Amino acid sequence: MARFTIPRDVYYGEDAIENLNVLKGHKKAFVVTGTNFMIDNGYLEKVTNLLHDNGMEVKVFDKVESNPLISTVYRGAEQMCEWEPDVIVSLGGGSPTDSAKAMWIFYENPELKFDDIKTPYSLPKLRKKAIFVAIGTTSGTGTEVTSFSVITEDDTKIKYPIADFEITPDIAIVDTKIPLSMSQVLTADSGMDALTHSIEAYVATAHTDLTDCLALKSAQMVFENLEDSCNGSSEARKQVHVGQDMAGMSFSNALLGIVHSLAHKVGVNYGITHGRCNAIMLPYVIEYNSLVAADRFADIADALGLSGATDKQKVNALVRAIKDLNASIGIPVSYQAAGVDENVYKETLDVLAEAACGDPCTLFNPRETKVEDMKKIMACCYYGQDVNF
Numbered sequence: 001m002a003r004f005t006i007p008r009d010v011y012y013g014e015d016a017i018e019n020l021n022v023l024k025g026h027k028k029a030f031v032v033t034g035t036n037f038m039i040d041n042g043y044l045e046k047v048t049n050l051l052h053d054n055g056m057e058v059k060v061f062d063k064v065e066s067n068p069l070i071s072t073v074y075r076g077a078e079q080m081c082e083w084e085p086d087v088i089v090s091l092g093g094g095s096p097t098d099s100a101k102a103m104w105i106f107y108e109n110p111e112l113k114f115d116d117i118k119t120p121y122s123l124p125k126l127r128k129k130a131i132f133v134a135i136g137t138t139s140g141t142g143t144e145v146t147s148f149s150v151i152t153e154d155d156t157k158i159k160y161p162i163a164d165f166e167i168t169p170d171i172a173i174v175d176t177k178i179p180l181s182m183s184q185v186l187t188a189d190s191g192m193d194a195l196t197h198s199i200e201a202y203v204a205t206a207h208t209d210l211t212d213c214l215a216l217k218s219a220q221m222v223f224e225n226l227e228d229s230c231n232g233s234s235e236a237r238k239q240v241h242v243g244q245d246m247a248g249m250s251f252s253n254a255l256l257g258i259v260h261s262l263a264h265k266v267g268v269n270y271g272i273t274h275g276r277c278n279a280i281m282l283p284y285v286i287e288y289n290s291l292v293a294a295d296r297f298a299d300i301a302d303a304l305g306l307s308g309a310t311d312k313q314k315v316n317a318l319v320r321a322i323k324d325l326n327a328s329i330g331i332p333v334s335y336q337a338a339g340v341d342e343n344v345y346k347e348t349l350d351v352l353a354e355a356a357c358g359d360p361c362t363l364f365n366p367r368e369t370k371v372e373d374m375k376k377i378m379a380c381c382y383y384g385q386d387v388n389f
Contacts, residue, residue, distance in 0.1 A: 002208045004253050005165045006145050007134075012174035012242060017046065017135060019173060023087055024054040030085035030130075031060045032076060032100035034092045041181045047091055047135065059083050061103075064092070067152045067159065067268050068099035070114045077106035080130075089133045090169075093190065094141030094150070094274070097134050101149040101167040104132055114151070114160075120360045123164040134169040137178045139229075139241040140190025140275050142197060142248015144172040152268060158355055159264040168252065174245045176238040184230050187237065188329040189275030191226040194244035195219060195322075196259050196278040201251035203289060203296040204364045211254035216303045218247035223304050223325065230329045258369055259285045261359035262378065265352045270340045279331045280338065283319045284380045287387035288373075290315045293366040334384030345382050349375055 011019040023029070029051045033044055048058045061076045080088070080103055088107075090100035105117055108126045117123060126132075134144035143149070149162040182190070198219035201211055221243030228236035262285075263277035270277070290297055294311040301314035306321055308314035323333065332338040335345065353374035356362065362369055369377075373389075380387050 002206075003165070004208070004210045005147060005168050006249050006252070007169045007172040009170075010145060010172045010174060010245070012176070012245065014175070014177050016173050016175040017043075017050070017178070020047065020050045020133070021054055022171070023051070023056065023133070026054075026056055026087045028057045028059070028083065028085040029087045029089050030080055030083060031058060031089045031091060032064060032103065033060065033062050033090070033096050034064050034066075043137065043178060044091060047089065051089070056087070059085070064096045064099045066095055066273075068095045068102075069152050069154050070102075071154050073099050073102040073106065073151060076100070076103040077110070080107035081110055084129070086130050087133060088130050089135065090144075091135045091137065093136070093138030094143045097136070097141070097143040098149040098151065100134075101132070102151050102162060104130065105162075105167065114153070117162055118160055120163040121165070123166045126166045127170075131170040132167075133171040133173070135173040135175070136245065138182060138186060138190045139179045139237065139244045140193035142194065142244050142251070144169060144174065145245055145248040146252035148252060150264060157268040159268065161264060161360055163360055172245070174241060176241050179237055179241045180234055182237075185330070187230050188226070188331060189273045189279065191222055191229060191240050191244070191275070191329075192279035192282070192326070192331065193275035194240065194247045195222045195226070196282050197244070197247040197251045197256065198222065199282065199286070199300055200257040200259055201247065201254040202300055203293045203366045204251070204254045204257055205366060206364050207254040211250045214246045214250035215254065216300065218243045218250060219300055220303050222247070223321075227325065227328050255364035256361040257285065257289065257365035258356065258362055258374070258377070261356040261361040261365070262352075262374070262381075264359055264361070265355045266378075269348050269352060270335060270344065272335070272338060272340070276331060276338070279326050280333070280335060281377075281381045283322045284377060284387050286315065286319055286322070288377055289365065289367045291367060296366070335382045337384065340382065345378075349378060353378060
């Protein structure tokens, strides 16, 4: 038996943010956002004004860093416990929403610690104190519709995905006007995160018919529109924003694979954003996984209109197409080309490969992957070498 869970309501399109009026009747909103972006473009003020107009008191926590730390989560949860909101609103990309989800867990269950929630699908029931509303502002993570939160440990700098259907938001708002203010780099990195979600969800061992249709359609929407989106097309950017949301619905239920297992571990250590890590590694991991999932990758190639008479030819076409897309939007072909020092790569290889093997996403990768396999894949991703094992 499979389960498929998404938010109860998803409001999307231009000015979808106006649907915050459905919260009328609630008393206190705790808004979690990042440090600058939502403040500078005026959306934090707009959200707080809309909540005030609904008769709600509002408290803002705007100290979330780009890779949210567990110490930040604890600070936010402590403020929630003191203020006792009945609505939690996240405003931002993956970092504010992921951190707000984790804060929510500790607000509802203040006796828990980070180690208590690392085991997938082990959370106690939430919603005893508050509901959760997620406003997605970047076009990549899909976290506004997912059962995932990714938090970084302060000491080790290793990311841990929290996975449980309990943290799926109650309401998701996907306003297609908001991402129009994203930079080209953020558009590229977050868009490749979304494409990776679609592709990994389609080949993940937990995929279902319900997730497959979302994965293929979202891959098509992101692949066909991302370059134009990076070049400033507002229509293309809207298509990517909706597509990434569909990708989120898919991978939240189908799970992911070792592109994400690795990205969760190497990103902070290499000083590269999560989306860019995914983009660099995706072609190499497709080559690796094609040994057991060539037919699934061939389906994706067909959906993207790529040519090939055999599954192998279609896999090759998919790998080439992703590398070409990366090049067209300014993403380097390898970690070495991205400027990661070779000494950093060598010094961290063993510990990061082992950590990636222990990541929950590895369990759902189509090809079984051991530590030595991870190290070989990381070598290919660092030096830009084809995978042939």
